[in-house]
Amino acid sequence: MLRIKCPICGLRDETEFTYGADAIVRRPDMDETNPQDWLNYVFYRDDPKGPHKEYWHHVQGCRQWLVLERNTLSHEIGACRLAREVPK
Amino acid sequence: MSNYSAFSIFRHALSGNKNWSRAWRDPDPKPSYDVLIVGGGGHGLATAYYLAKEHDIRNVAVIEKGWLGGGNTGRNTTIVRSNYMMPGNTMFYERSMKLWENLSQDLNFNVMLSQRGQYNLCHSPGQMDAARRRGNVMRANGIDAELFDRDEVRRRLPYLDYSDNCRFPVHGAIFQSRAGTARHDAVAWGYARAADKQGVDIIQQCEVVGYLWEDGKIIGVETTKGPIRAGKVGLAVAGHTGHLASKAGLRLPIETHALQAFVSEPLKPLIDTVISFGAAHFYISQSDKGGLVMGGDLEGYNSYAQLGGLPIVEHALGSAKALIPSLSRLRLLRQWAGVMDMSMDGSPIIAKTPVEGLYLNGGWCYGGFKATPASGWCFAWTIAKDEPHEDNCEFTLNRFEHGYQIDEKGMGPQPNAH
Ligand SMILES: Cc1cc2nc3c(=O)[nH]c(=O)nc-3n(C[C@H](O)[C@H](O)[C@H](O)COP(=O)(O)OP(=O)(O)OC[C@H]3O[C@@H](n4cnc5c(N)ncnc54)[C@H](O)[C@@H]3O)c2cc1C
Ligand SMILES: [Zn+2]
Numbered sequence: 001m002l003r004i005k006c007p008i009c010g011l012r013d014e015t016e017f018t019y020g021a022d023a024i025v026r027r028p029d030m031d032e033t034n035p036q037d038w039l040n041y042v043f044y045r046d047d048p049k050g051p052h053k054e055y056w057h058h059v060q061g062c063r064q065w066l067v068l069e070r071n072t073l074s075h076e077i078g079a080c081r082l083a084r085e086v087p088k
Numbered sequence: 089m090s091n092y093s094a095f096s097i098f099r100h101a102l103s104g105n106k107n108w109s110r111a112w113r114d115p116d117p118k119p120s121y122d123v124l125i126v127g128g129g130g131h132g133l134a135t136a137y138y139l140a141k142e143h144d145i146r147n148v149a150v151i152e153k154g155w156l157g158g159g160n161t162g163r164n165t166t167i168v169r170s171n172y173m174m175p176g177n178t179m180f181y182e183r184s185m186k187l188w189e190n191l192s193q194d195l196n197f198n199v200m201l202s203q204r205g206q207y208n209l210c211h212s213p214g215q216m217d218a219a220r221r222r223g224n225v226m227r228a229n230g231i232d233a234e235l236f237d238r239d240e241v242r243r244r245l246p247y248l249d250y251s252d253n254c255r256f257p258v259h260g261a262i263f264q265s266r267a268g269t270a271r272h273d274a275v276a277w278g279y280a281r282a283a284d285k286q287g288v289d290i291i292q293q294c295e296v297v298g299y300l301w302e303d304g305k306i307i308g309v310e311t312t313k314g315p316i317r318a319g320k321v322g323l324a325v326a327g328h329t330g331h332l333a334s335k336a337g338l339r340l341p342i343e344t345h346a347l348q349a350f351v352s353e354p355l356k357p358l359i360d361t362v363i364s365f366g367a368a369h370f371y372i373s374q375s376d377k378g379g380l381v382m383g384g385d386l387e388g389y390n391s392y393a394q395l396g397g398l399p400i401v402e403h404a405l406g407s408a409k410a411l412i413p414s415l416s417r418l419r420l421l422r423q424w425a426g427v428m429d430m431s432m433d434g435s436p437i438i439a440k441t442p443v444e445g446l447y448l449n450g451g452w453c454y455g456g457f458k459a460t461p462a463s464g465w466c467f468a469w470t471i472a473k474d475e476p477h478e479d480n481c482e483f484t485l486n487r488f489e490h491g492y493q494i495d496e497k498g499m500g501p502q503p504n505a506h
Contacts, residue, residue: 001397002389015399019389019504022343035489042501043341043432043488047330049392072344073392 002070005080008062020055022046023067026088049073055083092196111277112284117291117316121149123471124309124318126296126332128152129161130272131449131456132324133279133290134464135471137195140286142465143472148288149318150280151311153295157276160326160456163394163426165349165383167362167371168458169206169267171233173225176482176494177435182231183479184462185266191461197278199270204373206267206362207236207245209411211256215366219262226264234263245363249413256367256410267362269373275460298335299446306336306445322447322471324463327392327427329450336443340450341432341488343503346387347454348396348425350404352418354378363411370407379421382408386430386454388504396425428454433493434506438467438480447471448485453506 002014022045028037052072058064067086069078090096090109100108123139125132128150139145152158170185172178192198210216216235223233237260242250248258280290291313300308300315308317325332330342355378364371369385384404387396401423409416431437431451436459441448449467452459466480476483482494499505 001399014397021502022390039489040339044339045330045341045343045503046334046339047343047390047429048334049328049331049344052390054389070389072390075391075393075395 002075002077004056004066004068004077006058006061006064006066007080007082008064009058012058012061016058016060018057018059020057020065023053023055023083023086051078111281112290115289115291117149117151117294117311117313118289120308120317121289122147122319123322124148124316124320125150125322125324126309127159127323127325127328128156128276128280128290128292129159129324129326130157130275130279130460131326131452131463131467132322133276133283134460135322135324135449135467136288137279137283137286138465138468139472140283140288142468145472146287148283149316150283150288150290151294151296151309151316152290152292155292156280156290157273160426160428161276161460162272163349163424164272164454164457165371165373165381166269166272166457167206167267167373168201168270169264170231170458171206171208171222171226171262171264171267172496173222174435174494174496177496178225178229178231180462180466180479180483181458182229183465184459187461187465188270188458189266191278195278195282197274197281199274199278200376201268201270203266203268204361205263205265206364207241207261207263208364209241209248209261209366210259211367212259216260219260223262232264232266234265236261236263245361247358247412247414249411269362272457275457279464296332304444306443319445320447320471321445322449322467324449324467326450326452326456327429329429329448331392333441333448336441336446338441338443340485341501342429342451343390344392344427345389345430345504346391346393346396346425346427348384348387348400348404348423350382350401350420351375351422352380352382352415353421355380355418365407365411367410368403368407370404370411372408372411380415380418383454386504387425392427394425394427396423428452428456430503430506432488432501432503433495434497434499435494436463436483437485438463438470438483439476439485440470440474441485
């Protein structure tokens, strides 16, 4: 069981959250016409073995989107911030 | 190395089974090979075997960081089937099924293929329609498929929940009678022994940590046992594909996720087939030792750790009980996990990469065990001829660029949903 420290609700079980996606991936501007940028956004991932930044939704808590730092090899949990407060 | 046969078992029994020779050699790596396969799971070993057998390329090594079959080959729930309906998948998996059906003879190693059949249960009229469509695609391609209504399923699988207050009532099932299970370790060992016999070097406890480069081309690998040169390098590292590709400067349409499996305490024979629940991601069969072998959903988040958490245990066992109420007092004996490359469309990649000298076999998600023979066969073809066979020509790396994803489940580019 992962335990995630939501900045609003505090330490909660993994089962209250839903995993979103890789939080490094940036959506291109809506008027971007280079297909390569959209391809990278939709399909391609770094898939790191180690530190990973990822979106989680505290769906059964405050319903905020969070950005969590977590190690994909050790499952060690790092900083957790509100997604809207993470600089783009 | 001698052939295995009923006679050899008898002869060795007379001498107290003391004189069996080892099944494959344990060589030190040579400085250079024509083809080097990274990953000693079923796919890597099968590739080496078919390179030698079908293409007469014998100066080949398989490099494995742990022991043979210690990855997903030895961790999976061993279901073998060919009930795919998307172009690109259908005939590939049927090739695999045909290779399975003759594999024990071909390898002179009993892979214990048991064609006990597989049911995909349907729990709504919509699911029945989808199953009928799938079955028709299979039959149009010469693959066996049958559609059963509720009464027929009830006659065949009387232990499912047919009660009035059942949360997901069984409406029927699609059944493939040639599907079943095989012995996972035997697949790795059988291919290893047969490849070794053809001259392939199998090198265990040797991790690939990087590549050797010349003029932007890969000409070998850097390993924990030193550099090894190779004309061509093929990756078959399941779960570690993203990691090893990144060392070659490649970003892939893949994420690594963990999947668990569970085995119960042994029971008297109860389930003589393979059953997949249609209302949640759950499937069950019974091993020869009597344990019920079960699998469920992915953990949901990216993971390279070969371990799984309790929420999925609860999910899988809840599904088990919803499907077969008589299992409610059963205890689990063992639980484990493997890490797999989940691709963005749920389908694999068997192709040359944009990096010269590097070939890729990956993206198998949780369905790659059944693919083992055809995957090795097609990857060997692709490496030997520098072009795909028609059965793997859709498993390209650039299909995402061109809009040719093979999304069997229609889930979209969300790896943890496939
Ligand atoms: C719990 C679970 C249940 C499953 N159930 C089914 C099922 O019922 N039916 C089905 O068809 N499929 C199933 N699968 C999927 C299937 O197991 C895999 O898709 C398939 O085994 C992949 O085969 P492989 O030979 O490529 O992988 P592996 O056996 O994992 O082989 C890859 C090898 O590469 C090695 N390796 C990795 N990195 C390096 C390196 N740097 N250097 C050297 N070696 C390296 C690893 O140690 C490993 O041995 C399941 C998987 C899991 C985890
Ligand atoms: Zn919260």
